[in-house]
Amino acid sequence: MSNQTEEIKKNSSPLSDNEKLNNQGKIKTSFDWTKYETHLNNEEERKKFEELYTKTLPNIQELEIYQGVVTHITDKTVIVDIGFKAEGTIPISEFRENSNIQAGSKIEVMVVKMDYKGQCILSYQKAKMLRNWQRINEAHEKSEVILGYVAARTKGGLIVEIFDIECFLPGSHINVKPVRDYDTYVGKTMEVKVVKINQKTKNVVVSHKVLIERDIEEQRKEMISKLDKGQVLEGKIKNILPYGAFVDLGGVDALLHITDMSWPHINHPTEVVQLEQELKFVVLGVDKDKNRVQLGLKQLQPHPWNSLDKDLKVGSKVKGKVTVLADYGAFIEIIPGVEALLHISEMSWSTDLSSTQDFVQIGDELEAVILTIDRQERKMSLSVKQLTQDPWINMQDRYPIGSKHIGIVKKFTNFGVFFELEKGISGIVYTNDLSWIKKIKHPSEFCNINDKLEVIVLALDSQTRRLNLGHKQLSENPWDKYEKNYYVGSIHNGIISNLFEKGASVKFVEDQEVEAFSPLRFLEKKDGSLLKKGEKTNFKVIEFNKEIKKIVVSHTSIYRDKDKRKEQRVRNRKFERSTLGDIEGLAKLKEQIEKEKK
Numbered sequence: 001m002s003n004q005t006e007e008i009k010k011n012s013s014p015l016s017d018n019e020k021l022n023n024q025g026k027i028k029t030s031f032d033w034t035k036y037e038t039h040l041n042n043e044e045e046r047k048k049f050e051e052l053y054t055k056t057l058p059n060i061q062e063l064e065i066y067q068g069v070v071t072h073i074t075d076k077t078v079i080v081d082i083g084f085k086a087e088g089t090i091p092i093s094e095f096r097e098n099s100n101i102q103a104g105s106k107i108e109v110m111v112v113k114m115d116y117k118g119q120c121i122l123s124y125q126k127a128k129m130l131r132n133w134q135r136i137n138e139a140h141e142k143s144e145v146i147l148g149y150v151a152a153r154t155k156g157g158l159i160v161e162i163f164d165i166e167c168f169l170p171g172s173h174i175n176v177k178p179v180r181d182y183d184t185y186v187g188k189t190m191e192v193k194v195v196k197i198n199q200k201t202k203n204v205v206v207s208h209k210v211l212i213e214r215d216i217e218e219q220r221k222e223m224i225s226k227l228d229k230g231q232v233l234e235g236k237i238k239n240i241l242p243y244g245a246f247v248d249l250g251g252v253d254a255l256l257h258i259t260d261m262s263w264p265h266i267n268h269p270t271e272v273v274q275l276e277q278e279l280k281f282v283v284l285g286v287d288k289d290k291n292r293v294q295l296g297l298k299q300l301q302p303h304p305w306n307s308l309d310k311d312l313k314v315g316s317k318v319k320g321k322v323t324v325l326a327d328y329g330a331f332i333e334i335i336p337g338v339e340a341l342l343h344i345s346e347m348s349w350s351t352d353l354s355s356t357q358d359f360v361q362i363g364d365e366l367e368a369v370i371l372t373i374d375r376q377e378r379k380m381s382l383s384v385k386q387l388t389q390d391p392w393i394n395m396q397d398r399y400p401i402g403s404k405h406i407g408i409v410k411k412f413t414n415f416g417v418f419f420e421l422e423k424g425i426s427g428i429v430y431t432n433d434l435s436w437i438k439k440i441k442h443p444s445e446f447c448n449i450n451d452k453l454e455v456i457v458l459a460l461d462s463q464t465r466r467l468n469l470g471h472k473q474l475s476e477n478p479w480d481k482y483e484k485n486y487y488v489g490s491i492h493n494g495i496i497s498n499l500f501e502k503g504a505s506v507k508f509v510e511d512q513e514v515e516a517f518s519p520l521r522f523l524e525k526k527d528g529s530l531l532k533k534g535e536k537t538n539f540k541v542i543e544f545n546k547e548i549k550k551i552v553v554s555h556t557s558i559y560r561d562k563d564k565r566k567e568q569r570v571r572n573r574k575f576e577r578s579t580l581g582d583i584e585g586l587a588k589l590k591e592q593i594e595k596e597k598k
Contacts (some may be wrong), residue, residue, distance in 0.1 A: 022345030065127045071107045080109055081121060088122040090561065093123060132163035136204060140194040142492060143213060148192045153182040160206055161190060167194070173207035174215070174416035211566075216251070217291075223252045224291055231283045232300070237273050245269050247281060247295055254293035256281065261297050263304045263337030265323040272297070303376045304337025305497055314370050318382070322364045325356050332368065342368060345401060349385050349424035349465075391424040395462050399425075402457060407469065409451045417443040419455055419469060436472045437513055439549065479546045482514060486541050486551055495536045496523075504531065504551055506539055514551070515542075519559065520556035531555060 049452065067078040068088075077089040078101065089110065095101045110127035134544065139146050148160040148167065158169040164493065169192065171179055190509070192206040227233075235247040235254065244257040261272040273279070281295040313319065320332035329343040349358040360366065368382035399421070407419030407427070416430040434446045447453060459468035486508075494506040494516065503519045523531045531537065542551035 001253050010571040050416070065108050065130065067111050068107055068109045068122075070101060070103050072109060073101070073103060077125040078124075080107065082109060082111075082122070090124050091123050092204075128164070128281060135163050136165060137197065138192060140197055143193065145193055146206075147189055148206065149189050150187060153186055158185055160190075162192070162194075162204070162206070165204060167192075167204040167206045167207050169208065173205075173209045176209055185443070209428070220252050220291055221248070224286060224293060227252075227286050227293060229283055229285060232280055232284065233295075234278060235281055235295070237275055237277045237279070237534075240269050240270065240275060240448070242274065245273055249293070251588055252293060254281075254283075255296045256297060258297045260284065260295070260299065263301065265299050265331070265333065265339065271295055279367050285534055303373065308335065308338055308375075312370060312373065314373060316370045317367060317387070318370060319365065322360050322366070322438045323360050325362060327356065327359070330356050330360050332366070334475050338378075338380075340368075340370075340382045342382045342384065346371065346383035346385055347383075350420075350426045351392055354411075379591050385424070388424070391422065392462055392465055392589050395425075395467075396460060396518055398456050398468065399460060401460060404454060404456050404474065406452055407455045409447050409449050409453065412449075414442070417447065419453070421455075421467075425467070427455070429469045429471055433458070433472055436477050436593055437549070476590045478513070479549060482551070483546055484543065485511075486514070486544055488515075488541050490541050491538050492541070492553075493536065494539045494553065496531050500535050504533075509536070516551035516553045518555065522556045524556045526559045 040460050041303060062324070064269060066082045066445070067531075068082040070078055070082050073092070076092055078092050078095060079089050083090060101107070107124060108127045108131060109122045109124055110130065111122060111278045113121045114595045132340075137238045138144075143339045146162050148169075150158050150169075151161050151166065152159045153582075154168070157171045158174065159236060160167045160169045171182065173195070174185065175543055190208055191211055192208050193210050194204060195207045195210065196205040197203070222557070230361050231372075233249055235249045236244050238248040238253065239246040243257075244255055244261075252342060252390050258269050263267060266272060279297065280300060281297055282294045282299045283293065285294040286292075302314040318334050318340075320334045322330050323333045324331040327344075329341055329347075329373040331339045332342050342360075344353060344356055347353060347356075352360055357392055367387065368384050371381045371383050371386070378528070378595065401474075406419050408423050409417055410426065411418040412422045413428075416428045417434075418426050418428055420426050429443075431440050431443055434440055434443065440446050453471060454474060455469040455471055456473050457467070458470045458473065460466075493509045496513070497507045498505045501520075504516055506518050506525055508514050508516070516539070525537075538556045539553035539555050541549070541551060542554050542557060545551075
């Protein structure tokens with residue numbers, strides 16, 4: 001049973017007393033129950049008779065639609081014969097919209113309810129409503145086009161009557177273009193398509209736009225089928241985006257990519273085209289399966305490579321402007337529309353270039369030499385470093401190991417700093433080769449960009465073009481001297497330079513460059529208080545590590561060691577006394593034994 005039938009069943013109600021009295025909605029059958037009702041006093045006999053009578057009733061189903069014939073019309077009722085040797089009456093109020101009803105007219109009615117007495121409630125409007133809902137659902141399932149009448153406008157759209165059912169036409173589905181005045185559609189008929197049905201709320205949504213889009217798509221397919229690569233067409237710029245523009249070819253939208261607008265490089269389509277501008281375009285490609293068309297504008301102009309100087313060859317010097325930067329290099333515009341690649345490996349003899357931006361920026365003008373040129377493929381590659389002699393030739397003669405030089409700080413890394421010794425020659429000083437004393441986490445703590453520092457050559461590899469430099473190696477390692485002065489157990493005068501949660505840093509008075517660390521438990525003084533920042537006192541070295549440049553000192557150990565030594569001396573004295581007493585006793589025992597022998 002359909003959802004509409006269930007809804008009608010819910011809304012159906014038994015006949016009122018007046019209707020029963022007027023015999024409205026009843027079917028008169030050939031058997032008159034009232035004649036025998038008084039004779040069936042016994043309940044069992046009554047039930048048997050009801051069962052026997054039910055078997056003789058025609059097979060009429062509730063909430064089903066039957067074809068009927070109007071047999072008689074009165075002022076208040078319409079009598080309908082639905083077959084099965086039965087007639088029923090329907091209130092004439094249900095036929096207000098159908099004024100042509102007359103005897104002999106064939107109509108559809110619904111059997112709303114039927115009881116064991118053969119009484120049946122019929123409805124013309126409910127049959128009509130159910131049939132209309134069935135037609136609406138069928139149109140939705142088959143995606144049929146229906147003609148509807150625009151009855152009124154409402155918030156956000158229009159009310160369209162289809163099969164006497166009010167449907168909603170959203171404003172966004174009236175036309176492909178935005179509609180501002182909905183009133184112009186009221187009172188007119190239009191073709192629509194059912195796009196959504198909510199069976200619970202009995203809401204129907206229709207669309208007129210989908211029909212327009214279907215027509216446009218069919219026209220588009222027909223036009224695209226006639227297009228071919230190489231055709232020159234006129235069109236209008238419809239929309240501009242960062243990657244290109246859409247062109248209206250008279251019903252067909254085609255894409256004009258930014259790379260097909262101009263032979264010279266451009267950053268945005270507005271440098272070449274404007275909205276609503278009418279131009280000629282050439283068809284570059286047609287995808288008839290996906291209904292896509294690609295256009296070109298620059299292809300209607302002579303290729304700039306045709307005007308390139310014919311005398312240019314490998315080894316020729318050219319000048320150009322940087323137009324595009326990439327991870328692997330930069331593109332140099334030789335003449336408008338002709339670009340050559342300057343690979344990052346051909347920018348400098350130096351090996352410390354980590355990105356293209358380290359060497360050039362967009363808009364820079366430079367001179368280069370042609371490495372390769374292919375006029376057929378329209379490709380060219382350049383080199384800047386080939387303009388000068390390779391500085392790494394005879395490097396061992398100019399930068400022998402142990403030689404000292406002045407370098408300029410050019411770039412920081414997490415592991416060191418690059419120094420430029422001359423144009424095209426750079427070397428690296430690793431962080432641990434910057435200072436003997438300071439603990440440096442990042443090179444920026446030690447020097448700044450463009451600072452000039454003296455360095456010494458530690459290692460050189462001409463094949464891999466690597467130059468390892470040092471700065472701390474210019475002086476002797478002071479930790480060799482510290483190893484002799486600050487040995488474990490030595491005592492030195494120091495000052496608390498800084499306090500931390502776990503201890504303090506201590507600078508020795510005799511050498512302020514040396515800094516030691518004292519754990520918190522070793523800062524306790526003899527009176528139980530802790531040393532404060534700026535306080536000067538003696539410290540004892542309890543740990544020395546030359547490799548990791550670490551000195552650990554303790555103030556507490558000084559007086560605690562004294563107390564331990566004092567206790568040790570007391571123990572030694574007691575031991576000495578006990579030993580001498582034992583010797584004296586032994587001597588007396590020996591004398592006594594000798595006397596006894598004599």
